[in-house]
Amino acid sequence: xxxxxxxxxxxxxxxDKQTTWDGxxxxxxxxxxxxxxxxxxxxxxYHSNADPSGVAGVMKIIKTKITDPTQxxxxxKYYDEKATKAVPRWFCxxxxxVKNLKNFVGLPEIKQNKKLKGILVAQKGTRLSVQPVSKEHxxxxxxxxxx
DNA sequence: GCCAACGTTGGC
DNA sequence: GCCAACGTTGGC
Numbered sequence: 605x606x607x608x609x610x611x612x613x614x615x616x617x618x619x620d621k622q623t624t625w626d627g628x629x630x631x632x633x634x635x636x637x638x639x640x641x642x643x644x645x646x647x648x649x650y651h652s653n654a655d656p657s658g659v660a661g662v663m664k665i666i667k668t669k670i671t672d673p674t675q676x677x678x679x680x681k682y683y684d685e686k687a688t689k690a691v692p693r694w695f696c697x698x699x700x701x702v703k704n705l706k707n708f709v710g711l712p713e714i715k716q717n718k719k720l721k722g723i724l725v726a727q728k729g730t731r732l733s734v735q736p737v738s739k740e741h742x743x744x745x746x747x748x749x750x751x
Numbered sequence: 752g753c754c755a756a757c758g759t760t761g762g763c
Numbered sequence: 764g765c766c767a768a769c770g771t772t773g774g775c
Contacts (some may be wrong), residue, residue: 730756
């Protein structure tokens, strides 16, 4: 799960302990949160627009299928006039801080690692802010962060 | 700040 | 339903 590092990063989550991952306005990203995430799942916190960008920490999904409250906030950045309380359009999840990676795993290292071949985040044109990571890739990134 | 890639919008 | 125009993402 990506977020711009200057906007909200792993240290903010460490301080807050948990947060609602709202404001996602892409259908594919929404579908991953709505349909594929389960309570107890682990997720990476990825810093985008960082120097370098990459995986900073681990979080746990503690609540799923939350109706994104920001779609109803008229003056907010994420307001969606087509969403109604009866038929909401955007859903999100609640995440809990698990840990900072001992060592940050940058996108260049991810791209160089042959064991991470096919990982979505390293593919050209993949801009999704929420995307799946296979168990093997997840373990490999954890391994990279602890050496 | 540039730009490639891709999503969304709206005219027809 | 096509597709051009426009907007956004995000690495570099």
